[in-house]
Amino acid sequence: MTTPDLTLTMLGTTSSGKTTFLLGMYDILSTGVHGYFTFTEDPDQGVDLRDAWDLLVDEGELPPPNVADSSKYYRFVFNHGFTPLVTIDWMDYRGGALDDRKDSGADVSELRTRLERSDSIYLVLDGGSVAVWLDDPSKLAVIHKRLKVQAMSSQVLQAVTNRKKSGLPNPSLAVLITKADLLRGPDRSVGQALAKVVEGLPQLLPVVWAEGVTTFVCPVKVGDFGANSTGVVDVSTIDPVGLHRPLIFSLMHYLSEGLGAHEAQLARATAGHSETEQQIATLSQGFRAYFRGRQVIQLRGVADSYWQAIAAGQRDIRSDQDLITQLSQELAGHPIIRDGKLEL
Numbered sequence: 630m631t632t633p634d635l636t637l638t639m640l641g642t643t644s645s646g647k648t649t650f651l652l653g654m655y656d657i658l659s660t661g662v663h664g665y666f667t668f669t670e671d672p673d674q675g676v677d678l679r680d681a682w683d684l685l686v687d688e689g690e691l692p693p694p695n696v697a698d699s700s701k702y703y704r705f706v707f708n709h710g711f712t713p714l715v716t717i718d719w720m721d722y723r724g725g726a727l728d729d730r731k732d733s734g735a736d737v738s739e740l741r742t743r744l745e746r747s748d749s750i751y752l753v754l755d756g757g758s759v760a761v762w763l764d765d766p767s768k769l770a771v772i773h774k775r776l777k778v779q780a781m782s783s784q785v786l787q788a789v790t791n792r793k794k795s796g797l798p799n800p801s802l803a804v805l806i807t808k809a810d811l812l813r814g815p816d817r818s819v820g821q822a823l824a825k826v827v828e829g830l831p832q833l834l835p836v837v838w839a840e841g842v843t844t845f846v847c848p849v850k851v852g853d854f855g856a857n858s859t860g861v862v863d864v865s866t867i868d869p870v871g872l873h874r875p876l877i878f879s880l881m882h883y884l885s886e887g888l889g890a891h892e893a894q895l896a897r898a899t900a901g902h903s904e905t906e907q908q909i910a911t912l913s914q915g916f917r918a919y920f921r922g923r924q925v926i927q928l929r930g931v932a933d934s935y936w937q938a939i940a941a942g943q944r945d946i947r948s949d950q951d952l953i954t955q956l957s958q959e960l961a962g963h964p965i966i967r968d969g970k971l972e973l
């Protein structure tokens with residue numbers, strides 16, 4: 630089985646926590662979680678990511694904000710044990726590129742074209758802003774502006790439309806509520822806050838309720854840094870939560886979408902096999918059968934290759950199904966919205 634290549638893109642405002650999430654996610658997945666591992670194709674990139682994470686864990690130093698036109702690109706390999714499942718193409722850029730004009734920097738067009746080839750798009754909602762809306766739902770319009778919901782939605786709609794024109798399937802979406810420590814309120818736990826967010830998502834981020842998309846909702850946290858952490862945090866507050874899940878979801882969605890195509894391929898091979906067997910049976914009947922030996926041998930070869938394709942297809946489908954079941958265990962209890970309906 631060849632390893633699929635996934636392109637993932639995060640959409641989120643400046644300071645919404647994209648880079649910190651990436652560092653924490655890489656730390657967890659490069660150590661390994663429940664048998665899943667990630668490493669960078671270029672080992673030097675792994676060293677850079679680890680150095681930046683070590684700086685946070687040892688000195689409390691947060692990563693600096695990304696600046697225009699110095700986006701960083703990473704290629705990750707995502708394994709289950711020693712089996713590579715997928716390679717991942719990732720871009721870490723400044724959140725400002727989300728709604729800037731094209732002439733403000735090359736990263737703006739880069740982001741737009743990249744979205745069209747993204748298999749999965751992460752919509753990043755800063756937990757601090759989400760908490761303000763939970764405290765006072767009448768502030769919805771202000772929070773939409775702060776989270777740049779309009780810009781995110783337009784980018785998603787544009788990407789989906791252009792992918793459709795190229796015959797590509799819809800990307801999966803994940804709503805990442807970063808800084809989940811800030812969701813907690815005087816009379817609500819993080820879990821209760823999340824339930825409220827999911828209930829209010831049709832108002833907060835209507836695009837995820839659109840027909841034809843599947844969205845995973847996931848709170849993530851790197852640490853309990855409070856609301857106004859600046860460059861340096863107390864290292865004892867580092868407490869990563871949920872950072873591996875969005876990637877697991879993207880892969881699971883990609884594999885589930887691929888199952889349909891595998892099944893169609895299998896059905897074609899099965900039909901081809903039975904048609905060839907029928908031709909062989911017809912050729913092998915009656916007196917003239919003795920003169921058709923060479924044709925029958927040729928057709929036997931065709932039937933055998935169909936047979937091999939069937940066996941390989943069945944194996945691929947079985948292993949994908951097993952993997953999807955395993956991956957789904959990692960996401961248990963997290964809300965998924967499919968075609969505008971909430972599934973838990």
Ligand SMILES: Nc1nc2c(ncn2[C@@H]2O[C@H](COP(=O)(O)OP(=O)(O)OP(=O)(O)O)[C@@H](O)[C@H]2O)c(=O)[nH]1
Pocket residue numbers: 641642643644645646647648649650691692693694695696722723724725807808809810811849850851852853854855856857858859860
């Ligand atoms: N409370 C809390 N704050 C966080 C957490 N993760 C990140 N932050 C804060 O958010 C700030 C911005 O995080 P970044 O990861 O740099 O944000 P970004 O989205 O990459 O920003 P740009 O590069 O400017 O687009 C950090 O400096 C921290 O102060 C978290 O888990 N909890």
Ligand SMILES: [Mg+2]
Pocket residue numbers: 647648649693694695721722723724
């Ligand atoms: Mg950043």
